[in-house]
Amino acid sequence: MESTPHFPIYMDYGATTPCDPRVVDVMIPWLREHFGNPASRSHAWGWEAEAAVEKAREQVAELIGADPREIVWTSGATESNNLALKGAAHFYQSKGRHLITVKTEHKAVLDTMRELERQGFEVSYLDVQDDGLLSFDVLKAAIRPDTILISVMFVNNEIGVIQDIAAIGALCREKGILLHVDAAQATGKVEIDLKTLPVDLMSLASHKTYGPKGIGALYVRRKPRVRLEAQMHGGGHERGMRSGTLPTHQCVGMGEAFRLARLEMAQDNAKARALHDRLINGLKDVEQVFLNGHATQRVAQNINMSFNFVEGESLIMGIKGLAVSSGSACTSASLEPSYVLRALGRSDELAHSSLRMTIGRWTTEAEIDYAIETIRQNVAKLRDLSPLWEMYQDGVDLSTIQWTAH
Amino acid sequence: MAYSEKVVEHYENPRNVGSFDKGDESVGTGMVGAPACGDVMKLQIKVNPATGVIEDARFKTYGCGSAIASSSLVTEWVKGKTLDEAAALKNSQIAEELALPPVKIHCSILAEDAIKAAVDDYKKKHAH
Numbered sequence: 001m002e003s004t005p006h007f008p009i010y011m012d013y014g015a016t017t018p019c020d021p022r023v024v025d026v027m028i029p030w031l032r033e034h035f036g037n038p039a040s041r042s043h044a045w046g047w048e049a050e051a052a053v054e055k056a057r058e059q060v061a062e063l064i065g066a067d068p069r070e071i072v073w074t075s076g077a078t079e080s081n082n083l084a085l086k087g088a089a090h091f092y093q094s095k096g097r098h099l100i101t102v103k104t105e106h107k108a109v110l111d112t113m114r115e116l117e118r119q120g121f122e123v124s125y126l127d128v129q130d131d132g133l134l135s136f137d138v139l140k141a142a143i144r145p146d147t148i149l150i151s152v153m154f155v156n157n158e159i160g161v162i163q164d165i166a167a168i169g170a171l172c173r174e175k176g177i178l179l180h181v182d183a184a185q186a187t188g189k190v191e192i193d194l195k196t197l198p199v200d201l202m203s204l205a206s207h208k209t210y211g212p213k214g215i216g217a218l219y220v221r222r223k224p225r226v227r228l229e230a231q232m233h234g235g236g237h238e239r240g241m242r243s244g245t246l247p248t249h250q251c252v253g254m255g256e257a258f259r260l261a262r263l264e265m266a267q268d269n270a271k272a273r274a275l276h277d278r279l280i281n282g283l284k285d286v287e288q289v290f291l292n293g294h295a296t297q298r299v300a301q302n303i304n305m306s307f308n309f310v311e312g313e314s315l316i317m318g319i320k321g322l323a324v325s326s327g328s329a330c331t332s333a334s335l336e337p338s339y340v341l342r343a344l345g346r347s348d349e350l351a352h353s354s355l356r357m358t359i360g361r362w363t364t365e366a367e368i369d370y371a372i373e374t375i376r377q378n379v380a381k382l383r384d385l386s387p388l389w390e391m392y393q394d395g396v397d398l399s400t401i402q403w404t405a406h
Numbered sequence: 407m408a409y410s411e412k413v414v415e416h417y418e419n420p421r422n423v424g425s426f427d428k429g430d431e432s433v434g435t436g437m438v439g440a441p442a443c444g445d446v447m448k449l450q451i452k453v454n455p456a457t458g459v460i461e462d463a464r465f466k467t468y469g470c471g472s473a474i475a476s477s478s479l480v481t482e483w484v485k486g487k488t489l490d491e492a493a494a495l496k497n498s499q500i501a502e503e504l505a506l507p508p509v510k511i512h513c514s515i516l517a518e519d520a521i522k523a524a525v526d527d528y529k530k531k532h533a534h
Contacts, residue, residue, distance in 0.1 A: 317409065390425065
């Protein structure tokens with residue numbers, strides 16, 4: 001990819017990554033001349049498409065140390081989460097109807113859990129520590145005799161912290177409970193080896209790892225075997241777990257993206273680590289700035305900071321040369337700040353004042369330096385405008401003020 | 407979400423930023439909103455005690471671009487108005503001038519509340 005800076009500079013890799021040009025190249029033939037349906041068993045058009053899909057399945061499996069037969073194609077991590085949670089809950093409901101998850105999970109897990117509650121399941125939503133990590137004791141205490149499944153994400157999408165999946169998995173094994181892991185933000189950033197990692201179901205996304213959007217996969221363990229009730233019916237594709245014609249070009253794209261991720265993870269991570277440190281070092285002496293999420297148990301690609309007394313959306317408006325996201329959900333109709341930051345016990349001001357910068361394969365030092373410069377300028381400008389900053393400077397304790405909520 | 411040109415213009419060049427001395431007899435201060443909601447506006451007016459006309463205004467706002475623009479606009483509008491004229495400002499006028507989308511209407515409501523609170527504060531100081 002050319003290195004000319006495009007404005008705004010893309011620092012939202014956590015939302016989606018650019019599709020690697022090498023991935024695009026291998027996809028194109030499967031859109032043009034090789035258009036066969038991989039499920040067509042009666043002619044060469046189908047056979048070659050099937051072979052391409054199966055090769056891609058191997059590439060996906062290889063990144064996470066799985067058997068290709070454990071990979072089920074889906075439309076993305078949201079569908080994978082739905083299939084894993086609903087599919088397992090429905091299949092194992094005679095064993096119990098209690099599920100456990102964490103308050104900082106992605107909405108694709110939380111909303112699916114809400115739906116299962118509507119269907120009569122019971123769900124415990126666990127708090128995290130103020131560093132974003134799940135306490136092992138809190139998890140242990142939440143387990144009941146009728147708990148059938150625990151869902152914990154590998155890497156958090158907003159704050160980048162890495163949960164201790166190995167320890168959580170060992171506990172689940174001991175208790176005979178299924179463990180589902182949403183690994184959408186983990187692939188290509190964290191070593192995953194399911195030969196040793198005790199996880200039963202794992203959701204995978206393509207477009208967070210330099211692959212195309214619209215494709216994902218669910219890992220479903222074979223030994224010991226995990227059963228799911230299908231959520232999509234119509235032809236019995238993917239071993240009956242997910243019907244629907246496979247999009248050959250998408251599968252091939254995800255396969256290539258995951259192959260590259262396996263080869264380039266060490267290099268990608270080393271580069272991201274250096275840029276992460278450069279960004280933090282460039283901002284850490286700004287007064288009243290806070291890093292959200294554990295300082296070391298995190299992926300280097302995510303930097304989530306709160307600039308106290310500066311509202312996130314106005315900061316994003318100021319740093320218009322950067323494409324970043326705010327933890328503040330003020331852009332939506334709701335005035336609620338980020339539920340993830342609230343779960344860390346951050347004050348309202350800090351939760352409203354956060355900036356999520358996510359970097360990746362094509363982020364450059366020059367871009368980081370530009371980011372530091374523009375953030376510093378705009379934080380200073382907005383603080384001059386901020387009555388909260390003025391009160392802080394005057395030594396007023398904001399928590400003692402009676403605000404007129406509206 | 408794209409912002410209207412007027413919102414961007416006020417955000418880039420906010421008018422009348424700053425503070426007056428709260429204790430000054432000729433100053434009325436209104437502080438509305440809450441950090442929990444993501445907006446806090448402080449609006450101050452300086453009134454000529456002889457004429458009851460607002461001669462100057464200042465604001466500081468913690469909030470999104472639309473909140474900053476709404477308060478900036480109001481400080482311009484109230485200058486030269488009597489207290490009663492200023493208190494009669496409607497949020498709909500602010501929203502219309504800045505072309506605020508529906509999700510940002512609350513910013514204009516907050517600005518209206520802020521000017522009303524500033525006028526009330528001034529009147530309370532001079533009630534006796």
